[in-house]
Amino acid sequence: MMLALEDHSRIVVKIGSALLVEKGELKRDWLASLADDLCRLSKRGTEIIVVSSGAIALGRGVLGLPSGVLRLEESQAAAAVGQIELAQAYQEMFAHRGMTAGQVLLTLRDTEQRRRYLNARATIGTLLKLKAVPVINENDTVATTEIRYGDNDRLAARVATMVSADCLVLLSDIDGLYTAPPAENPLAEHIPVVERITPEIEAMAGAPGSELSRGGMKTKIEAGKIATGAGTSMVIASGKRLHPLSAISEGGRCTWFRSHSTPATARKTWIAGQLKPSGIVVVDAGAERALRKGKSLLPAGVTDVSGRFQRGDTVCIMDPAGREIGRGLVAYDCDDAVRIIGHKSREIESILGYSGRAEMIHRDDMVLGDAE
Secondary structure, three states: OOOOHHHHEEEEEOOOHHEEEEEEEEEEHHHHHHHHHHHHHHHHOEEEEEOOOOOOHHHHHOOOOOOOOOHHHHHHHHHHHHHHHHHHHHHHHHHHHEEEEEEEEEOOOHHHOOHHHHHHHHHHHHHHHEEEEEEEEEEEOOHHHHHHHHHHHHHHHHHHOOOOOOOEEEEEEEOEEEEOOOOOOOOOEEEEEEEOHHHHHHHOOOEOOOOOOOOOOHHHHHHHHHHHHOOEEEEEEOOOOOOOHHHHHOOOEEEOOOOOOOHHHHOOOOOOOOOOOOOOEOOOHHHHHHHOOOOOHHHHHOOOOHHEEOOOEEEEEEOOOOOEEEEEEOOOOOHHHHHHOOOOOOHHHHHHHOOOOOOEEHHHHHHEOOOO
């Protein structure tokens, strides 16, 4: 069975610089057509997150920087100028269609360190609940690795897994994966569906593409490994045409990378088995019953904590008899957790001096045992 965009409920769309910017100028007609596509999906009830390149390419045009490789500090300066231009363009395009854009600046590190990961996940989740479209830019004003090595495709994949998206769209200057780079081999054949990313599939990837596009098929395959491993399907499609998402929906040539699990299943596996617990949280009988019904763990239901953990670390959840009933990512450092156990969530600010999360462990960051 072929996959379709409309089969997915939360989609991350990654846009490369070469699609958005030409000779230092924003391609407004193209962006308007993309905004039309995003609006159409949004009206169907699909949640949309955009991961956009283009800040450096726009900024170098505004600043009049020459073509060719920029020094790191020049790239960061160009990003500082370009991010303002880019954010304004998205805001205008979305507002014209009755949509609200929210800018989020991330680096790869924000998606890989659990404390920062939880902050970013919560912010993006709140934007989606408020019916805003998060527009995520790589934070090239402070990043160095991303600028030097360029893996915005991997950043998009990390974002997709972080927000539990069930689909990642990589809009590119090529319409999918071929058995060999088609520019080098006219006999290369297009591959419409990749069931699993094998060494043979990886060998089909070529070198990076244009000067503006710092990635290439190799980084897209790496992104596919990240995404599909976390339960997220991925599609590579051409973004050189107008209305590129509609083209996918209408059967245009592209390559789907199929995932064989769901984001929720993959996340539970990650929490349950791949993260070493740093502490223990003991809950009372009432809290245990609430957890079994799918509720989050509130401080009021916690009777004891132990271990040295930080926000975002994994902890074991124990019942009153000392049996492990689950694991989760804790929302507080151990010292603060000790201070708020047994208290109502509304009391957290007065106890700690800051307004923290209402939950000790959010339901989305928790997995219970077989009795669940």
